[in-house]
Amino acid sequence: MTALKAKNLTLQRGQGQNSKSILSGEQCDFELQQGEFVHLKGDSGVGKSSLLSALARLIPIQAGELYLYNQSAKEIEPSQWRQSIAFLPQKPIMFTGTVEDNLLYPFQHIKVQQKTLPTHEQLGEELSSLGLNSITLQQQANTLSGGQQARLALARLLITQPQIILADEPMANVDVDTADLIYKRLQQFCAQDGTVLITRHGDLQADKYIYLQGNGQLVVEHECN
Amino acid sequence: MNAIDIGWAQLFLATLFIFAAGGLSIALSLGLMKPLLIATVRTYLQLIAMGLVLVWVFKINEAWLVLALFTFMLVMTARVLLQRVTHKPPRIFFSTLSAVVLSGIFVTFSVTTLVIQVDPWYDARYILTIGGMVLGNSMNGIALSLERLFDDLHKRGEEVQQLVALGATPWEATFPSLRTALSAGLMPTINSMSAVGLVFIPGMMTGQLVAGADPIHAAKYQIVIMLMISAATAIGAILSLYWAYQKAFDEEGCLISSQAH
Incomplete structure (x- = not known):
């Protein structure tokens, strides 16, 4: 089943004379199948983060169409869209308060589709799946290290149960073991019918690769087994 | 007298x-x-x-003249108060003016026709003076509210955008800032309502007392004035905040200033 489809996307960064074309519309199509783990590749500055933001509808596309499970973006409220297609920014943003406050914030202040409040046990499981056994729910979030904050941000997003995760360099600025934990957790998310589009400097084992060429074009390549 | x-x-x-x-x-x-x-x-x-x-x-003392002057005062109120607001998004003049007009007209004329029962209803001696007090005071409250709202949104920019990314609507993402802003706008009015008569004799009451009015008579006027200033400030601040925060977001519900990357 196609989870996310992009058709003839035109995407630019900046405005006027300083604008840079990331995707030029013609033949800029790709699909993410449900359960796929897809690596978005391209040189630095080519617009990978912008593309992820645009797919989450956090920045506007200039032309083209986006579909979530065959439903056009035009028919879905932006806030609903973003609950289904969750964007994980490279720099984790912590809300004021404890680890628990951060994890439950979406449930308490946003009308999320997933309405049942997760139990402490579920929160604990999510944290330990990302190797965060050493932190407590009562700990202040701003006392965590950068790597811990990155994982907490991912955990916060996972418990809202999105359908697709767009992860922008989630393994940057963390040690090798932590990077491995994040990778495995995202793979597990795909095994449970989630879909992931991820950027990362360097290689990554994935089901599919999308290359941003830098000339406004993209190339999709499947993993050959 | x-x-x-x-x-x-x-x-x-x-x-x-x-x-x-x-x-x-x-x-x-x-x-x-x-x-x-x-x-x-x-x-x-x-x-x-x-x-x-x-x-x-x-x-x-004719209706058209009084109304024309009152309209001028309304427009000036919106203009002057917006000059004090930093980090404001473009195109908020008309929403601010609408809030000033609705709260200013509603409160001023309710008081002059229902409470004081001015006859004729447009008597300049009452409409322009009382209207001026309503507008002058609510102007401060609305300006403080808007100033705080956009300042807070500016400071919380990353957090707001993160909330939006988690699926928050602009209302949900702004709500903490709206609460802070409203309380900042209303606090001076509430404080002066608490301190009046204990710490200071307000301007209008002073004027009436100097002019030889009975102190109880002057006090009743002052109570009406204080209440209507609070009402106008609260209504004006709530309406202007409600209309203004939406201008900080684009049609996709994203904070406008955060797209500059």
């Missing part, structure tokens, strides 16, 4: 106090002399001009 008239010579005497303050400023190199002088000249010119206009308006 008349206060002692102040002669022009006495008025000049009052001005000498400003020179005393200015002299201190020069002695201590505070650089206040020039702004003090400019403000003094403006006070003279603006108030005398207003006095002359009011002499003329009170004499004519």
Whole structure:
């Protein structure tokens, strides 16, 4: 089943004379199948983060169409869209308060589709799946290290149960073991019918690769087994 | 019932106090002399001009003239208050003006027709003075609210965008800032309602007492004024905040300033 489809996307960064074309519309199509783990590749500055933001509808596309499970973006409220297609920014943003406050914030202040409040046990499981056994729910979030904050941000997003995760360099600025934990957790998310589009400097084992060429074009390549 | 008239010579005497303050400023190199002088000249010119206009308006006292002046006051209120708001998104003049107009007209005319029962309903002596007090005071409250809202959204920019990314609507992402902003806008009014009569005698009551009014009569007027100023400030601040926060987001519900990356 196609989870996310992009058709003839035109995407630019900046405005006027300083604008840079990331995707030029013609033949800029790709699909993410449900359960796929897809690596978005391209040189630095080519617009990978912008593309992820645009797919989450956090920045506007200039032309083209986006579909979530065959439903056009035009028919879905932006806030609903973003609950289904969750964007994980490279720099984790912590809300004021404890680890628990951060994890439950979406449930308490946003009308999320997933309405049942997760139990402490579920929160604990999510944290330990990302190797965060050493932190407590009562700990202040701003006392965590950068790597811990990155994982907490991912955990916060996972418990809202999105359908697709767009992860922008989630393994940057963390040690090798932590990077491995994040990778495995995202793979597990795909095994449970989630879909992931991820950027990362360097290689990554994935089901599919999308290359941003830098000339406004993209190339999709499947993993050959 | 008349206060002692102040002669022009006495008025000049009052001005000498400003020179005393200015002299201190020069002695201590505070650089206040020039702004003090400019403000003094403006006070003279603006108030005398207003006095002359009011002499003329009170004499004519016709509905169209009173309404025209009131409209002018409404527009100036919105203009002046927005000048004080930093980090504001574009195109918020009309939403702010609408909030000022709705709260200003509703409160002023409710009080003049229902509470004071002015006859005729457009009597300039009441509409323009009471309207002026309503607008002047609610202007401060609305300006403080909007200032705080956009300042807070600016400071919380990343957090707001993160909330939006988690699927928050603009309302949900802004709500903490809206609460802070409303409380910032209303606090001075609420404080002055609590302190009135204990700490200070408000301007209108002072005026009436000096003019020889019965203190209870003056107190009743002042209560009405205080209540309507609070009502106008609260209604104006809530409406202007409600319309203004939406302008900080684009049609996709994203904070506009955060797209600059």
